[in-house]
Amino acid sequence: MLNLHLYMAQRLTALIMAPLTVGHLAVMIYAVQGGLSVAEILARTQGSLAWFLFYGSFVFAVSIHAAIGMRAIMFEWLGVKGTALSSISWGICLLLLVLGGRAVWAVTFAGAGA
Amino acid sequence: MIRPHRTHALWYAFLLHRVSGIALALFLPLHFYMLSLALTDPAQLDGILVFTDLLIVKCAEFALVFLLAVHMFGGLRLMALEFLPWSPRQKTFAASAVALAFLISTSFFLQAM
Amino acid sequence: MPETGEFLEVSIWREQDGDGHFESFQVPRRDNQTILDVVSWVQQQADPTLSYRFACRVGMCGSCAMMVNGAPRWTCRTHVQKVADDNRLEIAPLRNLPVIKDLAVDMDPFFDKWVAAEAVFEPSQTRDDPMAPITPQDPMRIAASDAIECINCAVCYAACDVVAANPDYLGPAALNRAWSLVNDSRDDGQDARLKAVSGGGGCHNCHAQQGCARYCPNELNPTLSISGLKRATAKSLLGWGQ
Numbered sequence: 355m356l357n358l359h360l361y362m363a364q365r366l367t368a369l370i371m372a373p374l375t376v377g378h379l380a381v382m383i384y385a386v387q388g389g390l391s392v393a394e395i396l397a398r399t400q401g402s403l404a405w406f407l408f409y410g411s412f413v414f415a416v417s418i419h420a421a422i423g424m425r426a427i428m429f430e431w432l433g434v435k436g437t438a439l440s441s442i443s444w445g446i447c448l449l450l451l452v453l454g455g456r457a458v459w460a461v462t463f464a465g466a467g468a
Numbered sequence: 469m470i471r472p473h474r475t476h477a478l479w480y481a482f483l484l485h486r487v488s489g490i491a492l493a494l495f496l497p498l499h500f501y502m503l504s505l506a507l508t509d510p511a512q513l514d515g516i517l518v519f520t521d522l523l524i525v526k527c528a529e530f531a532l533v534f535l536l537a538v539h540m541f542g543g544l545r546l547m548a549l550e551f552l553p554w555s556p557r558q559k560t561f562a563a564s565a566v567a568l569a570f571l572i573s574t575s576f577f578l579q580a581m
Numbered sequence: 582m583p584e585t586g587e588f589l590e591v592s593i594w595r596e597q598d599g600d601g602h603f604e605s606f607q608v609p610r611r612d613n614q615t616i617l618d619v620v621s622w623v624q625q626q627a628d629p630t631l632s633y634r635f636a637c638r639v640g641m642c643g644s645c646a647m648m649v650n651g652a653p654r655w656t657c658r659t660h661v662q663k664v665a666d667d668n669r670l671e672i673a674p675l676r677n678l679p680v681i682k683d684l685a686v687d688m689d690p691f692f693d694k695w696v697a698a699e700a701v702f703e704p705s706q707t708r709d710d711p712m713a714p715i716t717p718q719d720p721m722r723i724a725a726s727d728a729i730e731c732i733n734c735a736v737c738y739a740a741c742d743v744v745a746a747n748p749d750y751l752g753p754a755a756l757n758r759a760w761s762l763v764n765d766s767r768d769d770g771q772d773a774r775l776k777a778v779s780g781g782g783g784c785h786n787c788h789a790q791q792g793c794a795r796y797c798p799n800e801l802n803p804t805l806s807i808s809g810l811k812r813a814t815a816k817s818l819l820g821w822g823q
Contacts, residue, residue, distance in 0.1 A: 355749065387580075423489045460508075461503055464507040478789070478791040
């Protein structure tokens with residue numbers, strides 16, 4: 355039940371996320387050395403516009419991409435259709451946007467100046 | 469038991485792509501929630517991060533990194549299949565995606581140890 | 582064909598009015614036997630009520646397509662010695678199509694989707710116009726010719742898990758033919774065709790499992806064709822039309 359528009363949104367967000375994912379993998383491999391801590395994470399990201407834009411766009415793209423992906427799976431494997439399918443898909447998108455947005459804010463500009 | 473018409477490399481590649489996508493989609497809300505604790509309860513987050521020293525957690529992280537990498541490389545394989553001129557090396561690309569993902573997740577694991 | 586003295590344990594799907602089950606037959610094994618030979622032996626020697634389809638029996642018409650040990654194949658072109666493990670065979674009607682009786686399926690949904698995909702030639706000229714000058718080396722003609730040999734046997738349709746999961750999905754055969762027509766410069770129906778393959782049952786549902794290419798007895802590649810449709814529809818959306 356993917357039509358042309360959903361398909362294009364899926365592929366475009368995928369293209370956007372390819373370099374972001376490579377970046378994230380690199381960050382993970384670097385950051386995991388010597389263990390993880392809040393202080394260490396925040397020291398990198400707090401107050402940083404670059405990280406805000408990087409992870410902000412990542413969250414935006416993944417919310418759309420994951421929701422469309424789950425939409426196809428719910429339809430094909432769980433038989434969910436119609437309004438239920440659309441509502442749950444939008445729900446997933448919004449959940450990821452809100453939670454992801456909070457997380458990006460939490461590690462960049464929240465509490466900045468403290 | 470996999471049905472006979474599915475027992476070929478490119479179907480397994482499809483399944484891996486789908487399962488990795490589901491796993492990542494389920495993991496993300498947890499991941500986002502944990503990170504937002506940096507704002508609301510940094511002490512609790514630090515307490516949780518201590519668990520990342522455990523070997524079993526590092527193995528789980530290895531799996532997650534593998535799933536992310538294999539989903540990305542598999543996705544790039546699909547977009548190449550769709551938007552670039554057709555290549556007869558479809559199975560090679562699928563295998564390469566798995567190999568590259570394994571390489572990256574092993575690098576991560578070695579750094580995490 | 583000389584009998585070898587061995588017997589095949591053959592499970593054949595029997596269905597009438599929605600009630601279906603496997604029935605076992607003991608069929609004498611012969612050298613160079615095909616699955617179609619096995620089914621024909623059962624109908625002629627064991628149970629005349631068995632219903633099945635075939636026509637040319639030489640791998641040209643596609644009428645004898647069935648599920649053989651879980652894989653969609655032309656039974657006239659499938660040798661028993663290639664597929665029978667331990668002398669056991671399981672023969673069932675093609676997947677993803679309604680069963681009329683036993684091994685015969687209703688091909689109507691398959692052909693309905695063929696039409697729905699606009700996999701039908703729309704003329705741009707009449708018999709009074711000069712012939713269209715198309716050379717065999719023209720890249721579009723080559724693309725069309727690569728996809729043109731489909732004989733509508735529905736093996737790819739039976740192999741496809743997206744067809745199984747999505748009742749609206751037009752399927753590999755219809756989309757493959759649509760692609761060959763997209764490349765036919767004599768055709769006048771491109772706008773309607775691209776629209777027809779862009780809906781909820783359109784080409785964008787293909788997950789590139791490539792079971793269609795694996796099983797096509799004519800060695801066609803519907804996944805390749807569907808990728809072409811994805812490109813063509815994307816281009817038309819982004820305004821880089823043809």
